[in-house]
Amino acid sequence: MQQTCFHCGSDCGKSPIVFDDKNFCCHGCQTVYEIFSTNNLSCYYDLQSAPGAIPQEIEGKYxxxxxxxxxxxxxxxxxxxxxxxxxxxxxxxxxxxxxxxxxxxxxxxxxxxxxxxxxxxxxxxxxxxxxxxxxxxxxxxxxxxxxxxxxxxxxxEGKKQVDRSLIYKLGVAGFAFGNVMFLSFPEYFEVSEYWLDQYKYLFRGLMFAFSLPVVFYAAQEYFVSAYKGLRSNILNIDVPIALGILVLFIRSTAEVFTDSGTGFFDSLTGLVFFLLLGKFFQQKTYSFLSFERDYKSYFPIAVTKITKKNESVIEENIQIYEVKKGDRLLIRNNELLPVDSILISGKGQIDYSFVTGESEPVDKVSGDKLFAGGKQLFGAIEVEAIKSVEQSYLTQLWSNDVFAKDKEHGFIGIINSISKYFTWAVLSIAVIATSYWLVVDSSLAINVLTSVLIIACPCALALSTPFALGNMLRIFGRQKFYLKNANIIEKLASVDTLIFDKTGTITTNKKSTIAYEGLSLSEDEEALLKNTLRSSNHPLSRALYNFLAEQDIQTLDDFEEVTGKGMHAKKADNSIEVGSAKFVGNDTETDTLATTVHIKTNDIYKGKYIFHNQYREGVKELFQQLKKDFHLIILSGDNHGEKKFLQQLLPQRTDMLFHQKPEDKLNYIKTLQKEGRNVMMVGDGLNDAGALAQSNVGISIAENVNVFSPACDAILEASQFQKIAAFIKAAKKTVSIIKWSITLSFIYNVIGLYFAVTGQLSPIIAAILMPLSSITVLIFVTVLTNLKGEKLFKNSRNEARA
Structure with a gap:
């Protein structure tokens, strides 16, 4: 009796290695088993029997x-x-x-x-x-x-191997199909004498020979996939296909060798050819969509480039894909390093948790190498880029599964909720119909079985969702709305509660009116304030930094930013605190009708800068659109000084909560979710990281700052803020299109199954119709998502102009 290796499943030969009452083909497999057993990983073999590979000799190889x-x-x-x-x-x-x-x-x-x-x-x-x-x-x-x-x-060199196996298999199947059809002409045209007397056995033998590479090479992927699925107790979509091919081949071979008929080799080779043709079309189309998505998916964030000109320093915001080797960059507190670089000046304290998972910050000094993906935690530093931006690397960080596991838990997509029942239904129908025809007319039973298995293949069903979501993902990218993955569209379609941060989200830091009230600041204090603000990425800090007069750039001796409250810094003998009234210790401050930033230097309260916020264009119209379908909430860390103005600007039923710390925002969203609400949070990505992570969908508004948060599910360029309603509506339309495509696929299957079960559909026609149905569904979802997307965003632009 043949003995197989417990680890890899290979034949152990006549002298197997026996260890722990198990057979192994070599000492390598035995060693792997020992490693797994010693480390309590033997449940590896519970997932599948003999899942491993044979370890090769590795001494000196590496x-x-x-x-x-x-x-x-x-x-x-x-x-x-x-x-x-x-x-x-x-x-x-x-x-x-x-x-x-x-x-x-x-x-x-x-x-x-x-x-x-x-x-x-x-x-x-x-x-x-x-x-x-x-x-x-x-x-x-x-x-x-x-x-x-x-x-x-x-x-x-960046070269990548191209997998051409599908093209080769398609070529083999097409060549065999053409020749088998040609050899079947005497049968088609009933050339009885010529066919029966001279060449019948030759032609049938050639058709059998042509079918062998089709079944054992071109179609092998279907058999392998079905076999692996069955070993894992999973009925995947390749099971009915593989069964149909196998039944056709066995029946045709039996007819040829028993001289009872010519078989179905034309149907068999045609089936595989059209299956592979459909797969080739699907692969090419989806690869195109994926490429366009990847190409367009650069983050709409910028980095500050430093240029020295005529003894003056010019700071300008540039898109990160414009960074070139040798550029001098300013990295502020909590900003992400977009490129590998060398630290030039400032104190580096880099958090590499995005890259390594290690939360302990690493201290760096001038001359040290810094890696892309690290986040600066101590004030501002200047670095020199030693590489250009590799956008795919940033995408990899953002899409890291570590940050998505909690949100994905319990989420079930549309297709996943129905596909597990589909294959069982198909196999049941095939068995019942075949059993019926074996009793009524056994000559039709094999055709019925094969036709049912082929015509009901759920390829169209399985492809409708990724194509619809992938195409809408591409459309969103064109509108400067970048999603972490396609599943976010389904989640976006199900939200019922929208929460907006105020500062930096519904307000813009580019058009604020700022006034100062209090004691005048000395030159040293102004310089210290300017350099402290230079290190921060908070929207108010950026607005105030741009408002103040130019100062010499200085490296701070000490800097700390307390999220949602303020920051303090030191330079030589001077210290400064910048932030809320409570943060600087001004307990006598009363609420004003504007946002304020308070200043305290050397333990003496100096005064405050008053911001008359400029709200984003289209905020009022956007909230009017959203109020019909959603529960709207403003969740702000600022005081409620602007509450009356917001009540006039926003719909009456908009809830407003102020003085909210970052942890308050997170807990508030948790409370809403416990009530059964699906929450979408829109924030600036800095103070709102916890709330963005907790929400069902977290959207970060990007406005020329290099703040990177893996907690968010999407990044929206600030200029597209007024299109939020259109994005949600487009997500809902996409889900509707998916449901319509599923309905279309079911209608096709029901009609096809009727003709297959009643014996009116041949396997070759079923093989042609199956990829055609997939192509039809793909065209359906692609065209509809394009039309709906174009219409929605065109209407959104018109409403904005109005």
Whole structure:
């Protein structure tokens, strides 16, 4: 009896290695099993039987990873104690692969985390380098059967391998289909004498021969996918397809070898050809949508570029994709480093938690290298870029699953809620219909079985959602509304409560009127105030910084910003506190009808700057549109001095809460969610990070500041603020389009099943109709999302002009 390896499933031969009452084909597989068992990871084998790969000989294979220059090219991040590397794992193929690769930290304590990107077959590993290195990471992966593919050309030249297997399979299937159809002409035209007397067996043998590469090469992906699904106790959409192909092949082969008929080789090869043609079309279309989404998805944030001209310093905001190697950049408190750079001046205290998950900040001094993705926590620093911006890297940080797990928990999309029942229904109909025809007319039973399995393939059903959402994602990107992923559209469509921050969200820091009341400030105090404000990204700080006269740039000795309250700083013997009245200790302050920023220097209260806020264009009209369908709330950290003005500006039923600390906003949203509300929070991304993370949908308004928050689900450029109602309406329309496409797909399936069950539909016609139905659904959702999106945003522009 053949004995298979417990780890990889290979044949153990005549002399298997027996360990722990289990058979292994080699010592490598035995070693992997021992590693898993020792580290309490033996449940790896509960996910699938024999899920592993055979570990190859690795001694000396990765010695080149001792070269520091090569390591520098391969790693994404390296601060001397922690490294981050993204490796391509060709053997990754199933749920157990994902499970073990995301549990590497249990095999090796020096590995902090590992995150799998299954579609790209990559794993991003963060590890400590004190007693561990990249070579050991790669050796560990190879030891457990997941040897990474490493090509330095991919890193130095940016070349990527193109998978042409689908094209080759399509070519083989098309060639075979054409020839089988040609060889079937005598049968089609009933050329009896010529056919029966001379070439019948030759032609049938050739048709059988042409079908072999189609079934065992071109169609192998369907069999592999169905087999893996069944091993995992999952009925995926490839199960009925694989069953249909197998039934056609077995029936046709039996007819040819028993000389009882010519078989269905034309239907078989045509089926596979049209299946692959449909898949090729779908792949090309979705790749186009994904590319356009990636290309347009740069963050609408800017960084301050410093230029010295005629002994004066010019600070200008530029889009981050304009940053070039050698540019001098200003990074303020809580700003993200958009590029790898060298620290020129200032005290660096960098939080790399976005990159490594390590929350402990790292102190840096002039001359140290800083990595993209780090966040400055101590005042302002000046850096020099040593690379241009790699936008995909920022996208990777923003889309990191670490920041999405809590929100995704419990969320079920439209398709997922119905697809699990679909395959069972199809298989049940196929069995019942085939059983009926075996009794009534057995000659039609095989056609009925195959036609049912093919015509009811849920490809159109499965593709309608990603295409509709992907296309709307692209349309949103054109409107400068950038979503973290397509699922946000479905969430956006279900919100019923909208919460807006005030300062920096419904107000703009570009058009504020500012006046000062209080004791005059000395030159040193004005300089200290200007440089303190220079380090902050709060909207009021930016507005006041631009309002004050130019001062010499100074490096602060001490700086701290207390979120939602204010900041204090020191330079030589002078100290300053800037923020709310309570923060600076002015208990006698009474509420005014405007927003105020108070100043205290050297423990002496000086006065306050009064802001007469300028509200964003279209705020009143936007709230009037939203009031019909949503519960509207203003949640502000400012005083309620402008409450009366807001009551006149906004609809009567708008709730307003003031003096809200960041934790108050978060807790308020929690309370609403416990009441069953779906909450969308719109904030400035700085003080509102907790509220954005807690809400069902968090939108950060970006207005020429480099504040990066992975807590938000979307970034909206400030100039598009008045289109929020149109975005929500477009999300609702998209979900409606998905539902209509599902209905269309079901109608097609019901009609097709009627003809298939009654024996009126041949497998070849079913094979042609199946990809056509998918193409029809794709065209339907693409055209409708384009039309609806164009109409909604055109109306939004017209309303704004009116």
């Amino acid at each position: 010695d080149y990873l001792d070269n520091l220059d090569i390591i520098e090219k391969l790693v994404e991040f390296n601060d001397g104690s922690i490294q981050v590397v993204n490796l391509y794992i060709p053997h990754m193929h199933c749920s157990s692969c994902i499970w073990i690769l995301e549990n590497l930290h249990q095999l090796q304590p020096e590995i902090k985390s590992s995150q799998v990107n299954f579609p790209k077959k990559t794993v991003r590993i963060t590890f400590k380098t004190e007693n561990f290195n990249l070579k050991e990471v790669v050796k560990l992966l190879s030891t457990i059967g997941y040897a990474p593919y490493i090509s330095l050309n991919d890193y130095t």
